[in-house]
Amino acid sequence: DAMVIQNPRYQVTQFGKPVTLSCSQTLNHNVMYWYQQKSSQAPKLLFHYYDKDFNNEADTPDNFQSRRPNTSFCFLDIRSPGLGDAAMYLCATSRVPTSAHYNEQFFGPGTRLTVL
Amino acid sequence: QKEVEQDPGPLSVPEGAIVSLNCTYSNSAFQYFMWYRQYSRKGPELLMYTYSSGNKEDGRFTAQVDKSSKYISLFIRDSQPSDSATYLCAMVGGYQKVTFGTGTKLQVIP
Numbered sequence: 088d089a090m091v092i093q094n095p096r097y098q099v100t101q102f103g104k105p106v107t108l109s110c111s112q113t114l115n116h117n118v119m120y121w122y123q124q125k126s127s128q129a130p131k132l133l134f135h136y137y138d139k140d141f142n143n144e145a146d147t148p149d150n151f152q153s154r155r156p157n158t159s160f161c162f163l164d165i166r167s168p169g170l171g172d173a174a175m176y177l178c179a180t181s182r183v184p185t186s187a188h189y190n191e192q193f194f195g196p197g198t199r200l201t202v203l
Numbered sequence: 204q205k206e207v208e209q210d211p212g213p214l215s216v217p218e219g220a221i222v223s224l225n226c227t228y229s230n231s232a233f234q235y236f237m238w239y240r241q242y243s244r245k246g247p248e249l250l251m252y253t254y255s256s257g258n259k260e261d262g263r264f265t266a267q268v269d270k271s272s273k274y275i276s277l278f279i280r281d282s283q284p285s286d287s288a289t290y291l292c293a294m295v296g297g298y299q300k301v302t303f304g305t306g307t308k309l310q311v312i313p
Binding site: 091093127128129130132175177179184190191192193194195196197199 | 207211235237239244245246247248249252291295299300301302303304305306308
């Protein structure tokens, strides 16, 4: 089945120790997104890639970086995790949005990050 | 004021009840309206989407949009314990950016 896969599902890191989260997709979608979701909060868009074109949200901290080496993979790097970065990180993909169809995003299962 | 407001719940109902979940919004540019279901420790999955005002039905689920009141609803008929999850409304406006509500946690008690 076509899907969005995230690894690892659970990640524990220490305060200030860099961490990388991974996302892969078999949907062949052009657009990939990274969201941060804290408990009882809405998913917050961090950035997205339209093919290789990187789009950062204005309020995404510099501590968060991303790489997309090819269509299938996308990585989220947190350079110096703080306690406030503990959250669920969701990867999503979609076709290129147009005025002809809505922007359905397909989500992976998420990576739950704990910062000690 | 948030662009999308959603009561976080939790909402507890007995099995078989009709559930009503709601969101209000303030941005007139929103064009598409979606409902996602999110089980605990899982990613959201799309349940329904609508474009125009009115009702859209899919099995036990009905999505309703009232653009004049900036109000959307999701109704679940004959609710089942397997419906227990967090339900997120989501809206798409300019530049195809998706804005999510905070989610309503639903528990259906057998």
